[in-house]
Amino acid sequence: MLDIIGEANRRHLRCLLKAQRKPTRMLFHQISDWNDAYANGPNIPGGERWPAAWVQPAQAFRDEFQGRGRATLDIIGRAFLPDLLKTFMGPASASGAAPAISQVLIYVVMAGVLVWRPTGLFGQRT
Numbered sequence: 001m002l003d004i005i006g007e008a009n010r011r012h013l014r015c016l017l018k019a020q021r022k023p024t025r026m027l028f029h030q031i032s033d034w035n036d037a038y039a040n041g042p043n044i045p046g047g048e049r050w051p052a053a054w055v056q057p058a059q060a061f062r063d064e065f066q067g068r069g070r071a072t073l074d075i076i077g078r079a080f081l082p083d084l085l086k087t088f089m090g091p092a093s094a095s096g097a098a099p100a101i102s103q104v105l106i107y108v109v110m111a112g113v114l115v116w117r118p119t120g121l122f123g124q125r126t
Contacts, residue, residue: 031037041047065071081102085094
């Protein structure tokens with residue numbers, strides 16, 4: 001039994017030594033123009049036509065679902081927070097504070113979820 005373990009260790013050591021002999025190649029690419037690197041339109045063939053191509057279908061989708069009462073397209077800050085904040089502060093202050101609070105609200109919700117469920121909503125995958 002010890003001989004089998006010893007042979008396995010020797011094979012493992014030979015594999016490690018072989019792996020160390022292989023040259024590691026890393027390709028480094030220097031980005032000189034970050035605006036160009038993150039620009040989608042110029043770097044995709046025909047990319048300049050895509051934003052305009054989606055305007056009409058996206059508007060038709062929103063109109064259809066809003067017309068059927070299946071979508072209310074607004075963020076919670078503009079829909080509910082001003083009315084809620086008016087109970088604690090003046091109308092002008094509530095209208096100004098609601099959008100600011102709504103922008104960070106998703107992060108507050110995410111932090112709350114992580115406190116409540118540290119492994120995430122669905123747990124770890126096994």
